[in-house]
Amino acid sequence: MKFGCRRAVSLLLLCGLGAGCSRPVPSAPAQPETPAASTGAASSTSDASGSIAPPLDPALLARASELSQRFIIVDGHVDLPFRLELSSMEGKPAPDVSGRTADGEFDLPRARAGGLDAPFMSIYVPATYQERGGARAFADHLIDVVEGLVRAHPASFALAATPDDVRRNGAAGQLSLPLGIENGAALEGKLEAVAHFRQRGVSYITLTHSKDNDIADTSYESEHTHRGLSPFGQSVVREMNRLGIMVDVAHVSDEAFYQAVELSQVPVIASHSSLRHFVPGFQRNVSDDMLRKLAARGGVIMINFGSTFVTAAANAVGEKRKLLGAEFAAQHKLDRNVLTDRRRIEEHVSRALPLPLARVEDVADHVDRVRQLVGIDHVGLGSDFEGVGPTLPIGLEDASRYPNLLAVLLQRGYSEAELEKLCSGNVLRVWQQVLDFAASAAKTE
Numbered sequence: 168m169k170f171g172c173r174r175a176v177s178l179l180l181l182c183g184l185g186a187g188c189s190r191p192v193p194s195a196p197a198q199p200e201t202p203a204a205s206t207g208a209a210s211s212t213s214d215a216s217g218s219i220a221p222p223l224d225p226a227l228l229a230r231a232s233e234l235s236q237r238f239i240i241v242d243g244h245v246d247l248p249f250r251l252e253l254s255s256m257e258g259k260p261a262p263d264v265s266g267r268t269a270d271g272e273f274d275l276p277r278a279r280a281g282g283l284d285a286p287f288m289s290i291y292v293p294a295t296y297q298e299r300g301g302a303r304a305f306a307d308h309l310i311d312v313v314e315g316l317v318r319a320h321p322a323s324f325a326l327a328a329t330p331d332d333v334r335r336n337g338a339a340g341q342l343s344l345p346l347g348i349e350n351g352a353a354l355e356g357k358l359e360a361v362a363h364f365r366q367r368g369v370s371y372i373t374l375t376h377s378k379d380n381d382i383a384d385t386s387y388e389s390e391h392t393h394r395g396l397s398p399f400g401q402s403v404v405r406e407m408n409r410l411g412i413m414v415d416v417a418h419v420s421d422e423a424f425y426q427a428v429e430l431s432q433v434p435v436i437a438s439h440s441s442l443r444h445f446v447p448g449f450q451r452n453v454s455d456d457m458l459r460k461l462a463a464r465g466g467v468i469m470i471n472f473g474s475t476f477v478t479a480a481a482n483a484v485g486e487k488r489k490l491l492g493a494e495f496a497a498q499h500k501l502d503r504n505v506l507t508d509r510r511r512i513e514e515h516v517s518r519a520l521p522l523p524l525a526r527v528e529d530v531a532d533h534v535d536r537v538r539q540l541v542g543i544d545h546v547g548l549g550s551d552f553e554g555v556g557p558t559l560p561i562g563l564e565d566a567s568r569y570p571n572l573l574a575v576l577l578q579r580g581y582s583e584a585e586l587e588k589l590c591s592g593n594v595l596r597v598w599q600q601v602l603d604f605a606a607s608a609a610k611t612e
């Protein structure tokens with residue numbers, strides 16, 4: 168199946184999610200550059216409301232920067248493959264992310280500046296594919312895109328299917344690109360597809376995305392088709408355990424979350440979710456009770472940076488922006504599935520109703536609360552770069568900014584050991600446990 172046609176563009180963009188969606192929004196206007204943009208350091212910046220963020224202590228920033236280079240940093244969710252794919256669908260050459268790119272949030276120079284070692288490449292399968300077919304082929308295609316990137320720049324990028332791969336690549340000076348499928352619809356209802364994707368190097372599967380699929384119910388809808396996991400979904404979780412693929416409970420409904428956490432014989436991850444405590448009523452985030460269950464089974468929540476995930480104020484405006492965009496589109500007969508129309512809608516919405524951006528300190532609050540409720544062993548980073556672009560917080564605008572978050576946490580008294588767990592220790596632990604479980608299961612078969 169070819170994906171370079173206009174029809175495919177419109178299929179993809181039917182995803183039409185609003186605030187809190189992790190769909191890429193490459194056509195949206197770039198977020199305002201802050202004075203610190205070129206240095207990766209948070210200096211004094213103002214947000215949409217005009218309030219001033221105090222500059223971080225330069226000594227702390229320097230230490231945070233050093234730590235970010237020394238520690239392995241794993242990010243649970245970066246939508247680069249889809250960004251590359253959308254460019255080629257528009258008939259443009261894909262941006263060369265081995266050098267500094269003008270837009271987006273991830274490229275090699277910025278990843279290096281931020282100390283990032285292993286961004287999970289999201290193999291994002293829009294829900295439209297589960298309705299119209301082609302989900303598995305599209306997932307395979309996006310994996311091909313990542314492999315193509317590695318082939319084009321073998322000295323800079325490498326695939327990674329285990330924590331050891333990440334360490335080995337890092338030692339060789341390569342940035343690891345592990346794979347996570349976002350939307351189990353890619354399995355197309357076939358259990359054998361789990362083995363197929365493991366063979367292709369996939370290390371996690373997000374059970375669903377914006378709609379209920381044949382595996383699980385989504386957090387975004389109220390149909391509750393399966394009241395959690397379907398019988399097929401249960402067999403998928405078991406098969407993922409058996410074959411060493413992490414179960415990702417981001418995007419699922421509460422019922423599906425509890426059932427997956429309970430059913431999985433190994434800890435699970437939420438690859439890019441934040442805490443509902445700070446955004447009451449936002450089902451896409453995790454409640455305190457869910458967090459406790461996740462942690463009790465050894466799991467890790469990887470905090471999503473998007474402002475609408477992080478503060479109630481941004482989330483509320485995000486919802487209003489969604490409605491405003493729909494009204495504007497109807498008024499001017501614009502179609503969100505046409506990229507030029509979509510840009511017009513987004514520009515109008517951004518002008519009419521600017522999002523009150525969160526700040527790096529707000530993201531630190533989420534980390535803090537996880538530590539306070541369940542301990543430092545259960546938190547990681549899941550930026551959603553390339554997925555929530557214009558909504559990223561002040562101080563966490565792109566892949567060069569991880570040191571800012573570490574600096575805020577140092578200021579709050581975090582130890583180096585704690586920061587290392589946040590940066591990668593926790594998710595590498597779960598990833599290894601999942602692989603070890605599969606290895607021992609293979610022995611007894």
Ligand SMILES: [Zn+2]
Pocket residue numbers: 188189190349418439
């Ligand atoms: Zn997502």
